[in-house]
Amino acid sequence: MRDWLIQLRKKLKLTQQQVADGAHIDRAYYAQIENGTRNPSMAVASQIATHMNINPMLFFSEHFNGPFEQALLNSPVIVAHCDTKLRYTWMFNPHPDFNMENIIGKTDEELDSNEGTQALMKLKQRVIDTGKTVKETIAFPLSNGMIQYFVFAQPIYNASGEIIGAATASTEIQS
Known part of the structure; x- marks a missing residue:
């Protein structure tokens, strides 16, 4: 579960549909990203990040082992x-x-x-x-x-x- 993403979306007073529309993706796909069952591609992470004004690397921070x-x-x-x-x-x-x-x-x-x-x-x-x-x-x-x-x-x-x-x-x- 990406609690930080859910909290941010709610703080911005956005629905999952509004984020999905702003990122030009399907709402069901966004819901899967938000609940952690799917990871977005870098392109999709960038689209969501642009819409929500965050850094797209947040989506991959748990995999950042370099x-x-x-x-x-x-x-x-x-x-x-x-x-x-x-x-x-x-x-x-x-x-x-x-x-x-x-x-x-x-x-x-x-x-x-x-x-x-x-x-x-x-x-x-x-x-x-x-x-x-x-x-x-x-x-x-x-x-x-x-x-x-x-x-x-x-x-x-x-x-x-x-x-x-x-x-x-x-x-x-x-x-």
Whole structure:
């Protein structure tokens, strides 16, 4: 079951039929994708992702066993993408305080409003507004204390060269 997809669809106030129509696929096929009995092709994942404004790689994250995952899993590194409204479209290796299924489609403030999340949102907005990369250290109050991250952010562009979001790589700084 792809609970994250069901939650996102409901948050967007869409029916399965509306998503299927927007992705130009059959509703029954979409229902099978949503309940996890079928995996979409990359083309179909891209069509659904475009309609729902998410990263298509979310559909394949459970099969992502390559060197990237091996290198970063359980490391102090978080990698993420957001759209121009600062809503997460993809994330890898979130802090244990956050459930991956609850992150997609939400902003940092919707997940936990504090000075750290406000600073992170300002950083990402600056990247989207200027088209320039930004590096900054930001502290977040988490369950294991005040944790500082070195955050590197850069714009994400579509095929037409328009900024469609920001990508971040955040590394925990040991004090």
